[in-house]
Each structure stands twice: as C-alpha cells, then as structure tokens.
Amino acid sequence: MQKLKVGMLLFPELTILDFTGPYNVFVKAPCFEVLTVGITSGPIRAEGGLILQPAIEMADCPQLDILFVPGGHGINTLLQEPVVLQFLQQQAEKAKYITSVSTGALVLAAAGLLQGYKATTHWRSLELLRMFGVETLEERVVKDRNRITGGGVTAGIDFGLVLTALIGGEEMAKIIQLQLEYNPAPPFREGSPHTAGLPVLQKTKELTQLGLDARKKIIQQLLQDQTSASVRPS
Template sequence: MSVKEQVCSLSIGIVLFPNVTQLDFTGTYEVFARLPNAQLYLLAQTLEPIRSDGGLTFLPDTTFTQAPALDVLFVPGGPGINGKMEDEKFLEFLKIQGKQARYVTAVCTGSLLLAAAGLLQGYRATTHWLSLDLLEMLGVETVAERVVIDRNRITGSGVTAGIDFGLALAAELFGDAIAQAIQLGIEYNPQPPFNSGSPQTAPAPVLARVTAASQNVQEIRRQIVQRVVTQLQTTNKLNHIYFA
C-alpha cells in the first residue's frame, strides 16, 4: 500500500531554534497546514519564544521531550544552525526522530543539521547555494537543484524553496491533484521582477557582492563543519572498532 493510500493522520514536526530564518519554515507551513488530516508541531528544546534571524518571534507548542513519533521531520535553516551543529542534545533528537520518520526533510541550511546528525550520509541532497560545499564536506552527495528527492529524504535549496519543497512533499504524500489544489489556494505563481535568484542567473557584480558579504559568516561556519566532520569520523571509527 502506498503512502498516499495509507495516510490517515499525519504528524509533522517543524524544528525551531533561535536565529532560524522564518521564511524557511513559514512558507512551508502554509503548505503543510492545508494537508488533509495533518497535525503540525512547532518543536523546540523549550517552550520559550523563538526569535528568528529577522526579528520575528514564534511560540513553540511542543518540546523535544513531549514530541510524538513523527511521520515527517522537517528542519529549516538560518544563522542559528551554527550552534546547533555542535549541540549534542539537539542532534540526538534529530537522530531519534529521523530513524523512524516516514520522511526526513530540510530546507536551506537545515540540511547541514541533518547531515551533522548523520541523517544524510548516502543520500543526495541540496541546501542554500552558499553552503553546498559545506554539505559536501559532511559526506553528502550535493545537487544544485530547487528540490531534491532521494527515497525518503527530501531537501530544498535556499529560503524561498520552502514552498516548492512543501508542494513536492504534498505530492509525495497525497498525489499531484492535492498539491496543485494547495498551490492554487495559496496562489503560488512566482513572477520575480529580476532573474537573479540563483548564482547561475545573477549578474556577475551581484554574485560577487553577495559572495563577498557572506565570506566571514561562511568561514566561521566552515570551521564548525570541519569540527563536526572530525567528530563524525571519530564516532564512525569507534563504532567500527566496537562492532568489528
């Protein structure tokens, strides 16, 4: 029986953390909220308000310890991932939920968090274009596409791709007709005023400006990723010795 046929009540967990990028998950939330029989959980380590990187504040409704087993684990990105990539309790929650979830998903740099938890090794995935090389450092086969589906791993690229990702998952779960109805309902009909939404189409001076402006941030993140890679390699070696 396919997932489309057997879904009766769908539990979707949206993982929040300080300095999350709000559009990474709010665009997706608009799609998820229209899925049939879906129960959405805004998950965080505590129920304290979560402030996004842009200053908006959100209220989680479920703590990690209260969370049910999830059908869909969804992780957005944002500047706040830097601290969470080395947060053992945070990563342990992702590991536990990711092992049993029907779908393990992320948008933007949320993919780095999944990879830091060991949930993307052996899968194809994407992330924000500025961090594709960092995702590759974490042992993931990267693909520079808007949405990447590899078995039960679904990832979206940067920020606005959250809506595309949400619709792709809706189609996986309930079929194209439901996904298309949701798209029409939210009037998702993008007609951007400029063709500069990717490094392949942006004018060279614009690309150079954005790349230069993010250089320091990306270097700090690269150092974090390198520490995470070292930790993952050490853990894998210990596991190999233990189970040999």
C-alpha cells in the first residue's frame, strides 16, 4: 500500500490533544507516513509546557499529500505569520487533502484555503470562522471535497478515523478505533453547548471571552489589511 505523507504542523502554544488525537490514529494506520513540521526544527512549548520537537522545518519539507493544522492559543501568532501562511498556500497547491482540527481551521481560512468550502471548528470559534466568509457546520467532522475539518479538541480522534477510513478503508479505521478503545462515555453531558447546563455554559463563555475578543481583533485587522492590499493600485 502506498503511504500518503501527512504533514502535521507544530507551533508554540498548540493544544496537545488537537495534535495527539489524530497523531495516535495516523501512526497506527499503514496508509500514512507522518511528518511533524515546524517553522524551525527546534523544540517548541505546547500549552501547559509540554516540549515537542518537529522532525523537519518548513523550508526542507517535501510535498505533502495531506496538510494538517491543529489549534490552540498559539494560532494568534500563526494568523499573522506570513511564513506559515505561505507554506500552507504552497503545499495546498498539490496536496490531496487540506485538513485541520479545532481552531486550526482559522489558520487555513487566513491562508485563503477554505474559501467556497464548508468547514467546522471549536464551537466557541464558529463565529470567527464565519468572519472569513466560510460556511460553518456545527459537526464533529465536516468533509467538503478535499477539505476535512474537525471540531474542538476531542473531535481530532473522530477526524483521524474519518480520514483513515477514506484512505485506508473502513476496516482499517475500525481496527484502529478498537486498538485505541475509543468508546466515548463522558461522565457529564457538558461536552456540547447544546447539552451543557446554563450556569456551566455561561461560566465557560466568561472564561473564554477575553481570548475570543483578542482573536477577533486580530482577524478583523487581517481582513482589513487584505482588503487594503486588494484595492491598492499596482
């Protein structure tokens, strides 16, 4: 079986489970060759302080078959990082699939890679994704042609299994699901804004509001700069 190269972007302050959920699926699937990619190959500090080290830096990265972007607090920097956006744009020209989990979708959108596609992201950031003109669906995994996006954090496992089934077949994905004992039975019903109790929902929104507002300002400025550049005389 020919292996598809999956390039998983690593960056400071990424959310670990956004990355490790699909990573644990991909490394068990014989249809994938996994490459971790960073701006440099030096160590990075993820959310909470865990140290990760990309296997390869962007400048040396071969053409990828599958481009993957996780989310996390660190995307605020990526949204304003031309090196990252240009890397994604260049890789996307020949990649078979363009993918993300959680707020990684915002980075794809900032690179112009979700225009005309349906996508999803973390429930708290759906409004931010819509700011880019992207049609959003509040689902665990959204597949629109060769764009595959996962919802927030834990949806990365679902995303990984969906992509594995698409490339390697359902049986392969089912075997990996069983190997991972992925049989969710959460202790509470608060895993969705639609099932969470009102006090929990309100408190969660309060705790995340400052970060949401800060990210919204970054996106507004980014879109303003893009508009100014498009009307600037050559």
